[in-house]
Amino acid sequence: MYTLSSSGHFRDVELVIGCGDMPYEYLEYIVTVLNVQMLYVPGNHDPRFDPAKKATHAEGGTNLDLKIIRHNKFLIGGFGGCIRYRPDGINQYSQADAYSRAFSLLPRLLLNRIQYGRALDILISHSPPFGIHDDSDPAHHGLKALNWLIRIAQPRYHFHGHVHLYKRNLENFETIVGLTRIINVYPYKTLEVSL
Numbered sequence: 001m002y003t004l005s006s007s008g009h010f011r012d013v014e015l016v017i018g019c020g021d022m023p024y025e026y027l028e029y030i031v032t033v034l035n036v037q038m039l040y041v042p043g044n045h046d047p048r049f050d051p052a053k054k055a056t057h058a059e060g061g062t063n064l065d066l067k068i069i070r071h072n073k074f075l076i077g078g079f080g081g082c083i084r085y086r087p088d089g090i091n092q093y094s095q096a097d098a099y100s101r102a103f104s105l106l107p108r109l110l111l112n113r114i115q116y117g118r119a120l121d122i123l124i125s126h127s128p129p130f131g132i133h134d135d136s137d138p139a140h141h142g143l144k145a146l147n148w149l150i151r152i153a154q155p156r157y158h159f160h161g162h163v164h165l166y167k168r169n170l171e172n173f174e175t176i177v178g179l180t181r182i183i184n185v186y187p188y189k190t191l192e193v194s195l
């Protein structure tokens with residue numbers, strides 16, 4: 001979960017961002033209380049999205065998986081899911097599948113570059129990139145497609161979840177790569193963002 005605010009207080013939150021694996025009832029509760037827009041991507045513990053089934057998405061929010069939208073002046077893109085570690089896992093992708101998904105964002109990224117002079121401002125994903133905030137167990141390998149997306153789209157921010165922070169990795173939640181601040185938002189953070 002990530003929240004953007006002008007002063008770091010919940011009452012000033014302008015946008016709620018869910019990075020996956022948060023119960024949809026909880027996201028719905030937050031969006032009701034704060035009465036602001038909410039964008040989210042699904043995680044590996046979330047159901048498979050089905051527009052016809054209410055329980056597969058969060059009411060009052062926008063599932064941003066493989067979408068890029070403009071919110072105020074920010075170009076925000078979403079990339080749900082994580083590495084495939086179970087054959088029947090939901091919202092899980094092989095590295096190759098994840099690349100295919102990332103490539104599908106290219107036309108919009110190029111259009112943004114032409115229209116706004118930049119491809120993307122904020123990338124929201126469930127998984128971390130490969131080798132950044134990820135872990136050695138099969139369920140927590142990062143996705144290489146995210147490293148590629150960051151390299152070509154150069155967003156100012158990349159927010160992700162999936163990797164829980166414990167004592168041993170508590171310090172490892174923020175990394176800067178090129179122009180991008182990569183932040184593990186577990187369990188939640190408030191942040192003021194600017195372009």
Ligand SMILES: [Zn+2]
Nearest residue numbers: 021043044162
């Ligand atoms: Zn997860």
